[in-house]
């Protein structure tokens with residue numbers, strides 16, 4: 001049974017996220033570090049877990065918590081609020097929530113509750129997997145990473161995963177793989193023998209959230225941790241859907257944060273005989289930035305549903321990711337320009353926003369690749 | 382079918398034309414770089430090729446580390462290496478520099494902008510590290526003040542040709558005056574803190590300058606200061622030696638890109654500067670500063686084109702190497718369209734940079750327009766590179782995200798692009814904006 005929340009409950013939740021962002025996340029953004037005090041992050045995420053904002057096996061609320069399945073808009077709102085302060089931290093909430101949401105979808109109640117942090121391992125190349133066969137119901141393989149039979153009849157995993165987004169100290173991976181003609185998924189503890197985890201450092205932005213490559217050399221699978229059947233294909237589509245919307249929400253949050261900071265700065269910086277907010281040059285930047293954010297928000301604020309995943313809804317989510325991240329990178333860049341040289345320096349947090357939002361635009365389906373998908377799927381609709 | 386397509390391709394089809402017709406077809410498979418290079422004078426060709434070679438041989442291997450761990454990068458040794466090869470002495474012809482005289486008389490800065498683009502294809506930050514020297518020397522050259530030429534410019538130029546140059550920087554920006562020292566109306570209300578007070582035999586300088594590129598590394602800096610309690614129209618340029626008492630380097634900024642070059646605060650506490658170190662005339666500093674910007678802005682445009690070209694070249698490589706399904710990315714028409722846009726944008730921006738520099742004297746409107754167009758275009762090209770490369774684009778060792786970070790600065794320094802647009806309007810106001818229509 002899906003839980004319905006009242007408007008008051010939703011506002012209360014948003015208020016909670018706002019308070020958490022302003023108190024805990026802001027202090028994490030110690031200006032001495034370009035991307036915040038990453039070492040303090042586990043402690044902050046622990047706080048978030050206690051507050052109920054970080055979804056996991058125990059907390060079914062929070063960002064993408066499965067009790068919020070009827071309200072994707074709430075998860076998006078929470079992400080936006082968190083990202084106003086720190087896009088990288090918001091990304092951690094998003095990735096963990098996503099993994100548990102998918103786990104719950106695949107196996108309800110989840111077969112494995114002992115992990116506190118899980119990451120979804122989806123990509124194998126420079127871009128997202130080709131999900132055409134799932135949408136068209138054909139048997140073309142989606143993944144190169146394979147489930148194979150070992151000599152003693154046990155199940156082994158062989159292959160590699162790239163661009164896996166995870167929390168610091170991540171405990172398990174939900175790995176999408178190929179099992180004969182069908183896609184399957186396997187839950188692997190981070191310390192599985194045969195699995196090598198290579199962190200991908202350094203990166204442009206979103207430093208709080210780790211990116212890893214997984215090398216899987218005959219990793220032994222436990223039977224009860226393999227998911228098979230029709231649901232896996234649906235889970236794969238759901239993963240993409242949630243990824244794209246979550247990324248869009250984070251981009252909007254970063255954009256909002258940048259615009260607020262720029263507006264404040266423009267009211268304080270004196271140049272040309274007045275505060276710079278009085279110069280049309282700056283007004284144009286601010287209003288351009290706002291225009292882009294408002295358009296992005298309008299695209300994000302649609303009636304999204306997690307229960308009816310078809311080509312059309314995926315296509316809409318892909319369009320939203322592509323368009324929202326583009327609008328928000330422009331919005332952040334305009335806001336940064338209001339700061340002049342100070343915008344380029346680490347102290348004002350604008351350059352971090354710039355790096356973070358550009359990373360969002362590039363990840364999980366580049367704008368170029370999404371455009372191909374959108375067109376391709378359009379033919380099917 | 383395939384055979385017909387082959388026959389229809391221009392080099393093959395042209396074989397069916399008569400001799401003159403065939404000769405009139407230019408289907409030679411040349412890179413755009415090569416085509417553009419062939420348009421240059423002999424000296425231009427020489428410096429462009431040399432800079433490309435230097436950039437690939439010396440900048441490329443250190444570019445990643447110089448960005449990631451800039452504090453450990455031996456900047457001085459690198460500058461010396463470039464100076465030895467003549468790359469720091471192109472602002473004057475022989476015997477005081479390495480610029481070719483004939484080319485120089487047609488354009489003071491053309492040879493500099495050629496090497497600027499090449500350096501920045503591999504690293505915008507190393508490009509800045511090497512090129513700021515020219516910005517520091519420019520006030521002396523443009524002052525038109527012969528005593529300053531003899532006392533300072535010639536010795537500096539001669540040193541610039543050795544493997545141990547006297548490194549220069551340029552300081553106009555103050556904590557409360559950034560755009561205000563780059564724009565006329567803002568200048569009238571500028572809140573300046575750096576002042577020069579007359580004393581026996583010279584001036585005592587007090588105040589602060591911020592964001593000074595190579596401020597920490599440079600040996601000498603051309604510093605602009607107002608006289609006593611006067612306004613910006615009293616601005617005077619002083620050549621300040623780092624060894625002078627009272628001079629210190631303060632805060633070093635932590636910036637998003639162009640990291641191999643530092644952006645530092647300069648603190649002046651009763652620094653005695655002798656009269657002989659006044660560059661140009663007393664109170665001639667404002668015009669001098671504005672004119673320096675007219676010469677340096679096209680160079681920023683060239684740097685931006687270089688950074689974007691670097692991103693483009695890496696993207697091209699990626700599209701050649703990466704498969705989507707059973708085809709290379711580069712074999713898809715939509716990828717080709719994106720790449721064609723990038724080619725076109727880069728070509729247009731470079732053309733504008735070159736066009737704006739084809740005069741001996743640099744012009745405010747041309748310089749400002751070039752800076753705006755080239756840097757905005759370069760930023761757009763870097764964005765396209767990121768868009769094509771997806772997840773691979775944000776890995777810091779790849780170089781594309783670095784080009785994006787680096788290029789973003791070119792829209793800010795030497796006057797924000799907003800201030801540059803206003804500079805264009807200011808210059809053209811009388812001649813064609815408000816002036817009478819014929």
Ligand SMILES: Cc1cc2nc3c(=O)[nH]c(=O)nc-3n(C[C@H](O)[C@H](O)[C@H](O)COP(=O)(O)OP(=O)(O)OC[C@H]3O[C@@H](n4cnc5c(N)ncnc54)[C@H](O)[C@@H]3O)c2cc1C
Pocket residue numbers: 269271272276279280281282337338339340341342344551552553554558559560561563564567591592593594595636644790793794795796797798799800
């Ligand atoms: C990395 C780096 C290196 C630099 N290197 C040097 C150097 O070597 N030497 C040096 O002297 N300086 C240097 N600078 C300074 C640089 O030129 C200034 O940062 C730039 O001119 C903008 O000034 P500001 O940062 O004070 O921004 P501000 O002037 O505060 O501008 C803030 C915003 O207000 C707008 N604005 C301001 N005034 C007006 C107006 N009158 N009308 C309309 N809009 C207006 C601007 O366009 C901008 O959007 C460097 C800066 C950086 C970031």
